[in-house]
Amino acid sequence: MTDLEFMDRAEALLSALEHGCDRINDETDCDLDSQRTGGMVTIAFANGSQIIVNLQKPLHEVWLAARSGGYHYRFDGAHWRDTKSGSEFFADLARCASEQAGQPLRFAPA
Template structure:
């Protein structure tokens, strides 16, 4: 797995774009479907709360230059490889995993992507 070295500013810009994409996707999904995702942002953390009260928490880990995601399926760490955020264990892509875990928790298909 290729990992790139980023400055703190580059990390912050890349990671911030992920959080903004998640916020936009939640707004879009709430507008276009009957899903009810409450997304709350506090600094470098977003908490997604679904109608069944389950949550997915995404937060930035600046010292490690990672994004962490906690879902019912478990806890996951992602690093930027120059093109996308990939899981540090199996190299799966962040937004694909977020879509899968959010769909499982919401009980319906949901799609999150880097650009909306």
């Protein structure tokens, strides 16, 4: 994957994450505060916890930091997969966000 391809795919991932936060705020009583700074999105929860998603351009990876741990994702041609477990980014994000919000939340690619 070229740097440009990585940035296009990573930008689409961050955009889908932001839209997911907006949708959750519109459809539920969960109050997520998402803020983007360059290649990083911080999601803050009502209980003070956070999830941080940031791009690691030199590695062509997306990193997710949550209460449950840190995860590194690479694009496999179809999905962003964790480099250790092979789990999919949006499934992991939904699991981590649900744990931190105390209610089921759903995220999906655009």
